[in-house]
Amino acid sequence: MYEFALWSSDDGSGTQHATSLNTTTMPRFSEMSRALEIVPLDQLPLFKEGDDLAGIIVSRAKKIGVGIRNRDLVVIGQKAVSKAEGRIIDISKISPSARAAKIAEKTGKTAEFVEIVLKESSKVLRADKDAFIVRTKRGATCLNAGVDKSNVKGNSTYALLPQDPDSSARRMRKRIQQLTGKQVAVVICDTRSRPFRKGQVEESIGVAGLNPLIDYRGQKDLFGYTLRFKNVAIADELASAAELVMGQGREKTPVAIIRGLTRVRFQDHASSRFLVVSSEEDLFRGTL
Secondary structure (H helix, E strand, C coil), rough: CCEECCCCCCCCCCCCCCCCCCCCCCHHHHCCCCCCEEECCCCCCCCCCCCCCHHHHHHHHHHHCCCCCCCCCCEEEEEEHHHHCCCEEEHHHHHHHHHHHHHHHHHHHHHHHHHHHHHHHHEEEECCCCEEEEEEECCCCEHHHHCCCCCCCCCCCEEEECCEEEEEHHHHHHHHHHHHCCCCEEEEEEEECCCCCEEEEEEEEEEECCCCCHHHHHHHCCCCCCCCHHHHHHHHHHHHCCCCHHHHCCCCCCCEECCCCCCCCCCCCHHHHHHCCCCCCCCCCCCC
C-alpha cells in the first residue's frame, strides 16, 4: 500500500527516446514508490499575460523550502497557463455567426459564447439544454471546448484553453530546467466530466518530459494471468492527485509538485494526444 503525504501551509511561510509512448516497460512491483509527496505551491499571485509562470513557480518553491528536485512532477492548472499566455477573451466584443445563434437557441447559452466555442472546436457532438459537447481542434472531447468562466475577472470575460497545451508544457519544462538545472516533467491539467460518472476530475491536457501512459498489457499479474487491457493513464492520475491540494475555488493554489513517484517513465518526446482514444479503440462506442 502506498503512503501519501499531502503537504499544506496555512500561512504560506512553512518549510515544509522511447520508440512508442504505448510500450512503456512497467517496473517490477517491488520497484514501485512506497511514499509519495504532493506539495501545493500556495499563495501564488493572480497571473496575467506575459508573466514568467515557470519563474514564479521556481521562486515560490524555493521560498517555502520545497525547491525543485530531479524527477519532480510539476502539475499546473490550465487557468494559470491560459492567463499567462493571454488566452482570455471578452465575449461582449464577439460578433456571432448565424450558426452560433441557432445553436444558442438550442442550448440556452449566449450566441457570443457559442461563437467562441465553435472557433475552438472541430466538431459539435451535442448541443441542447443539458450539454454543449464538442471535439476541440486538438482532438479532445469536452464541454464547451474548455471555455470557462471560473476564476476569471469580468462579467463577460472567459478563459480559453492554451492553444497548444503540449507546447506550453514543453516551454515550462525547458524554463524550469534553465532556472534550476533539474530534470522535471510538467503536466497541465483541466477539469473534465466523465461519461457514466457523477462529478468531475482533473485530467491532463498537456504533458512534457514523461510518458503519459504505463502499459501493463502482455504482463503477468500475481497469479500468472496475462493482462490484456490495463493501460494506465498516469498523466491523468497525476492531474487528479494534484487537485487534492490545489482545489477549484478560492485556494489560489494552481500548482503542485509531486515527488517520489518512481514508476513514471521520463522522456523528452511526449504528447497528450496519445491519451485521446480513437473511434476504433473506444470500448463504449455505440452505447450512447
